[in-house]
Amino acid sequence: MAATLTRNALVLSLLLGLGHAQAASEPSPTALAARLGIPHPAVIAHRGASFDAPESTAAAYTTARDLGADYLEMDLQRSKDGVLFVLHDNNLQRTTDVAGKFPERKDSPANAFTMAELKTLDAGSWFNSAHPDRARPAFAGLKVLTLDEVIDIAEGNLLHKPGLYIETKEPKQFPGIEHDLKQKLQARGWLIPADAKPTKNELAVGQGNGKVILQTFEKSSLELLHKEMPQVPKVLLLWVGAGSIEPKSTVTFAESGEKDKAAWYAKQEPRDKAEFQRWVDYAKSQGAIGTGPSAALTQGGDQSYSDLVQPWMNQYTHDQGLLVHVYTVDDALDYQKVMAAGVDGIFTNRAGELLKFYKRPAAASVGQVLQNNGF
Ligand code: G3P
Numbered sequence: 001m002a003a004t005l006t007r008n009a010l011v012l013s014l015l016l017g018l019g020h021a022q023a024a025s026e027p028s029p030t031a032l033a034a035r036l037g038i039p040h041p042a043v044i045a046h047r048g049a050s051f052d053a054p055e056s057t058a059a060a061y062t063t064a065r066d067l068g069a070d071y072l073e074m075d076l077q078r079s080k081d082g083v084l085f086v087l088h089d090n091n092l093q094r095t096t097d098v099a100g101k102f103p104e105r106k107d108s109p110a111n112a113f114t115m116a117e118l119k120t121l122d123a124g125s126w127f128n129s130a131h132p133d134r135a136r137p138a139f140a141g142l143k144v145l146t147l148d149e150v151i152d153i154a155e156g157n158l159l160h161k162p163g164l165y166i167e168t169k170e171p172k173q174f175p176g177i178e179h180d181l182k183q184k185l186q187a188r189g190w191l192i193p194a195d196a197k198p199t200k201n202e203l204a205v206g207q208g209n210g211k212v213i214l215q216t217f218e219k220s221s222l223e224l225l226h227k228e229m230p231q232v233p234k235v236l237l238l239w240v241g242a243g244s245i246e247p248k249s250t251v252t253f254a255e256s257g258e259k260d261k262a263a264w265y266a267k268q269e270p271r272d273k274a275e276f277q278r279w280v281d282y283a284k285s286q287g288a289i290g291t292g293p294s295a296a297l298t299q300g301g302d303q304s305y306s307d308l309v310q311p312w313m314n315q316y317t318h319d320q321g322l323l324v325h326v327y328t329v330d331d332a333l334d335y336q337k338v339m340a341a342g343v344d345g346i347f348t349n350r351a352g353e354l355l356k357f358y359k360r361p362a363a364a365s366v367g368q369v370l371q372n373n374g375f
């Protein structure tokens with residue numbers, strides 16, 4: 001019996017040893033990022049510089065670009081007449097004056113509007129009302145942007161060309177959007193050739209191999225994106241809840257008695273370790289180069305979710321040869337925490353602050369950049 005136990009222990013330790021050898025054979029996150037042409041750590045401007053200007057508008061994206069963000073992040077949708085445009089929410093109520101212009105259709109999904117109709121909306125004034133301390137008269141009347149217009153912005157500064165970090169938002173509402181996106185990126189010269197050589201050019205991400213990163217929460221969209229654009233880096237976004245990582249607790253927010261959603265989210269965790277690992281393994285098996293997990297923020301707020309960047313989680317993801325880009329982090333204390341936990345880049349509404357944190361400060365202040373662009 002003792003001999004059997006010893007033999008079993010030996011077999012187990014050999015297996016474990018082999019596991020380590022496999023993990024060690026994966027490139028380091030720094031090497032992987034360099035090979036893909038993705039800055040490390042990466043500054044991903046979430047809906048543009050959306051703390052400082054109305055999200056997903058020309059003001060937010062030109063500011064993020066001119067501050068020196070590596071990527072302009074956007075949520076992709078398709079209008080009723082087939083135009084790709086960028087907007088986070090499913091409908092237009094929060095970020096436009098749709099209730100005034102189309103009162104009967106104010107609750108309709110944004111994709112029930114033609115692009116011409118979307119272009120009649122004011123996508124800036126809500127920001128001035130919601131954030132009087134950051135309000136600017138020139139934000140009033142800003143437009144919903146097409147993907148073409150965001151690409152124009154990304155190409156518009158000769159000294160710094162950021163990359164595009166594009167999320168297929170609610171892709172099941174938009175059958176074929178992955179193909180439409182490929183056509184557009186190809187037509188605009190933003191698809192890298194399949195045999196492109198590794199490059200590393202942190203000051204001009206938009207000119208290198210990592211110029212586009214595709215992201216989605218939806219497994220089916222990841223698969224379609226990979227089929228359409230196998231050579232383009234892809235990230236599977238992760239959170240705890242319906243359609244993503246199964247939670248340990250089934251207590252809903254309404255049942256929980258928590259004071260706000262952030263407090264409830266902070267207590268949500270994956271059902272177990274294996275459930276988290278299953279999602280990372282899936283991402284890898286479908287061609288993703290990384291994951292985009294949520295973070296629980298120190299100050300809470302409506303972008304604070306479950307903590308999916310615990311050190312063991314990042315370590316596991318790195319051991320599979322994948323990068324970790326965490327969403328959405330805005331203050332120095334949280335930057336410090338998630339970097340210490342091992343992430344490889346951050347989605348932030350405050351690109352200027354993150355650039356300072358990474359010791360890559362912008363040459364001009366946010367105010368100057370806004371002014372330079374006419375805002
Ligand atoms: O795309 C990363 C992050 O943006 C995911 O959250 O809801 O802001 O799109 P959301």
Ligand code: CA
Pocket residue numbers: 073074075167
């Ligand atoms: Ca997004």
